[in-house]
Amino acid sequence: MSEAERVEHQDATVLSDDELRTLDAHWRAANYLAAGQIYLLANPLLTEPLKAEHIKPRLLGHWGTSPGLNLVHTHLNRVIKARGLDALCVWGPGHGGPSVLANSWLEGSYSEIYPDVPRDGQGMERLFRQFSFPAGVPSHVAPETPGSIHEGGELGYSLSHAYGAAFDNPDLLVACVIGDGEAETGPLAAAWHSNKFLDPVHDGAVLPILHLNGYKIANPTVLARLPEAELDALLRGYGHDPIHVTGDDPLTVHRAMAHAFDQALDRIGVMQRTAREDGVSERVHWPVIVLRTPKGWTGPAEVDGVPVEGTWRAHQVPLANVRENPEHLRQLEAWLRSYHPQQLFDADGRPVADVLACVPEGTKRLGSSPHANGGLLVRDLPVPDLDRFAVPVDKPGTTLHEPTRVLGDLLEQVMHDTSARRDFRVVGPDETASNRLQAVFNASGKAWQAELLPVDEHLERHGRVMEILSEHTCQGWLEGYLLTGRHGLFSCYEAFVHIVDSMVNQHIKWLKTSRELAWRAPIASLNYLLTSHVWRQDHNGFSHQDPGFVDHVLNKSPEVVRVYLPPDANTLLSVADHVLRSRDYVNVVVAGKQPCFDWLSMDQARAHCARGAGIWDWAGTEDGSREPDAVLACAGDVPTQEVLAAAQLLRQHLHDLAVRVVNVVDMTRLLPREEHPHGMSDFEYDGLFTTDKPVIFAYHGYPWLIHRLSYRRTGHKNLHVRGYKESGTTTTPFDMVVRNDLDRYRLVMDVIDRVPGLAVRAAALRQQMADVRTRHQAWIRAHGTDLPEVADWTWNA
Incomplete structure (x- = not known):
């Protein structure tokens, strides 16, 4: 016995x-x-x-x-x-x-x-x-x-x-x-x-x-x-x-x-x-x-x-x-x-x-x-210097990296530096490697106490990476871990994080209430990394395409919630550095795992993320002598690429048009300052987006969110938003943006439609843009790939 x-x-x-x-x-x-x-x-x-x-x-x-x-x-x-x-x-x-x-x-x-x-x-x-x-x-x-x-x-x-x-x-x-x-x-x-x-x-x-x-x-x-x-x-x-x-x-x-x-x-x-x-x-x-x-x-x-x-x-x-x-x-x-x-x-x-x-x-x-008051026990997380992991960017839009793979290298180091103290875990529903974060396995394997077979990889009795195909369980594990004084990250396919909608509701309510209790010490933030996102689920199709978690979270208590859409690898590193160090928030970070153009150096990324929203003067054509004729705004990696491609087309075909390019990383910057701690004053917002010029906004998710965040602004009547509108299927990457009218050609047409005087003067260009969209439809059906000018595009302004 x-x-x-x-x-x-x-x-x-x-x-x-x-x-x-x-x-x-x-x-x-x-x-x-x-x-x-x-x-x-x-x-x-x-x-x-x-x-x-x-x-x-x-x-x-x-x-x-x-x-x-x-x-x-x-x-x-x-x-x-x-x-x-x-x-x-x-x-x-x-x-x-x-x-x-x-x-x-x-x-x-x-x-x-x-x-x-x-x-x-x-x-x-x-x-x-x-x-x-x-x-x-x-x-x-x-x-x-x-x-x-x-x-x-x-x-x-x-x-x-x-x-x-x-x-x-x-x-x-x-x-x-x-x-x-x-x-x-x-x-x-x-x-x-x-x-x-x-x-x-x-x-x-x-x-x-x-x-x-x-x-x-x-x-x-x-x-x-x-x-x-x-x-x-x-x-x-x-x-x-x-x-x-x-x-x-x-x-x-x-x-x-x-x-x-x-x-x-x-x-x-x-x-x-x-x-x-x-x-x-x-x-x-x-x-x-x-x-x-x-x-x-x-x-x-x-x-x-x-x-x-x-x-x-x-x-x-x-x-x-x-x-x-x-x-x-x-x-x-x-x-x-x-x-x-x-x-x-x-x-x-x-x-x-x-x-x-x-x-x-x-x-x-x-x-x-x-x-039961984990903020009394929590220690600062040792986040390493970002310059060790940054990708070199000598010129915007000429090199590509997988942003989440770059982030994985940073997380590997965090996992390594917490190996003795054991207070950091990565959780996710069977997707750590799929989401390009597999570098963490160099520092810790996946927790597993059941049977081990010779063909298994990265399973460890003492691992700190947690995978189970239940988003509910992942969320519950991480909440319990954070509430008792530790740190973590939840990575998930964007479409399926909705499974925990009710759980994040309760956690946000918990944080809001606990922040009002002097005896409850702040805990590490609940950090979501949402990837395999709507624009690059072209292979899995419609069932895997839903960017609405951001809408859900932004309905909640503004003092608790934050949403970030970094457009490239270095901005993702900067955002990750911030959210991993933060306390008492629910941070939602949406970033792609597919190859993405590098736009900003590490120093530029830090400055841009600190602003939360800013002008990319190198991408626009305004010269400072007058107000822009139109603003091209973007939030998210794929929308950013489409806006820059549209800006390049406008530069090539409408030389005298003054275009401003604005990129938004922190979605809550669009809210009024009175409604959110990160919100912009009317003075800041009007200076960035103007009060009377057309704003064509390419957004990662459902377009009405941008309207909801900015409906009080003076220039709201001039705001036109393109985003996901529930048109998805198994198709090519570029066809996804075309199907939802988020593509570069549609954006150029939007500028022509909304800048006074261009409807007649640029009619031929608008027709040319429409013709490319038609040619695209025939091309993908014949070849199964995107048009060469799209697939091989780089920034060359």
Whole structure:
């Protein structure tokens, strides 16, 4: 029998009478506080009979999950204190706020952060009043909640967040409570496979706790209705060893829960010790606790003659009409008094010694863990000097590089320079090499704990590149990693990053709120690299063509979001340097992986990126003696090339036309300064784009975004935007821009159409441009390649 098997067959944990009494006291106190937050406005200690005026006018909150969460918190306290653990808990059930708030108040961490809510009767009344109340706190676990890294409303992501927190945290235990409603989501189902990526040598441990209370809002849950043997087989198939705790008798469940935690932690200790000290490399099967308790446990058994406890009716507010219904008021008072608050709190409302007996001290408390306030732990990322990686540019538009491949060399160095401290990871859905970032494999392989075959490449037991074909899991891993004080980059095909739209929503909301909390220290930014983008998905076709993630992100809180479209390799390096060093942002960087012209030297790229938007005077034909006749603006690598090709055609054919070329790297520069920290003043914007000249703007994505960002500007009526308009297929690269009217010939026609006097004077040139577009269509159908003048084009002004 192995050491792990011997641990599994140890005798059950035997709690003394004193331990059992104090654990139950803590649990009852937490249940009382959770219910009190949902209902009470006053009379927090029930020192007088409960009256209607003591009840909140609007009853909001979720009772059903609270007793189970309180049980987990109580028993986590016990093992943390007994074993001296550093621990973090991710609370997955959607609206478990009453429980986590109750427990952080009991342990004292809440009052330390919020001194106006002291750990006494006055503080208890404030705790109750503020819950789900105007100018109060949310009903879910939120940034305002001490000890949290997980927004309680984001069902499906708890387990991937937990693993992200455990990566490269070898001394940390991350418990993760998974609600049985949440367990039905796709992201959670994929996240079970995270155990194949957890390195027992360099990573901490994740202890999933699947809490089955039987119901969602109005329906039974799938996993709760499975027979125990079938659920056990499912979890073993995922690679876990289940430990089951089932019951509704509190004392029996306390004993079983204590044994389950001890058994799980003993197994984890053996697995980590054999990997770290004995060099055992076989994949381990981590424990999972399956906890089955009634929904709304210890609450009203029946209300108005229908069952409540153990049913979906306990999900939110079991007694809904307390102010108006005397019988409901009576039931509420009986329910609250069933916890015997006079035994749990002294006359001043402070928790008694029995309630606090299991509570750890200092930063061992779950509400005070520095891992739940990752900005306290984050260190500056060692980003090397960009000149080491810059491509030489003696003349614009004559050499080509793959921008993301150049970035890969920089990331390799970052990965190498963090190899000892292990606080930087690259994640992506099976696309690191496809996105030309494979240089990172020279510094670290891909994390992998499952079977290794001789044909495999770049897989390592201790790797820090993370690949799994689930964008949800990648996002969750990285969020958990960042929120606990580390750095990272998420690379993804542009079209498929939409899969995490709802996840980035929640992370942006988290950052916005946490920036308003003085006690939350800034964390490293969430950085997206979107490549294999819409204009060079000509081989995969329409299904892989969608540039709309930028639109989605720019709808969000302006103080948090940033979007960059570097036009070449050196500007990508400059943008990467900035975003990797930044804090408390969501940065979206869109850059191509295909060969792209080099436009700017490294020094020019730094200056241009610092401006965010600027004139490329070498590309235009204005001489400074007068205002330009037209502005050709661009954002994105392919639009930039098309604008410069159009500018070259105008230079060749309309010698006296004054054309200004403007390139935009930072999309938020287009917003008014009042709307975004990076926004331009009207004075700056008008100087760059003019107030009355036609502006032809070639944009990487959907054209209406540019209109939305600049609609308040004086010259908006003169703005004409070309971009992607949902015309895609498997075709040639240049045909993609032609199909969407973003090509150089169409841009020249747009200038002719909009500059006064050119419609007649340049009619022949416009006809020539239209004829080239027609010839293009015939050429690609005959040859399968782009026109030679397009394929062989270089900048030669």
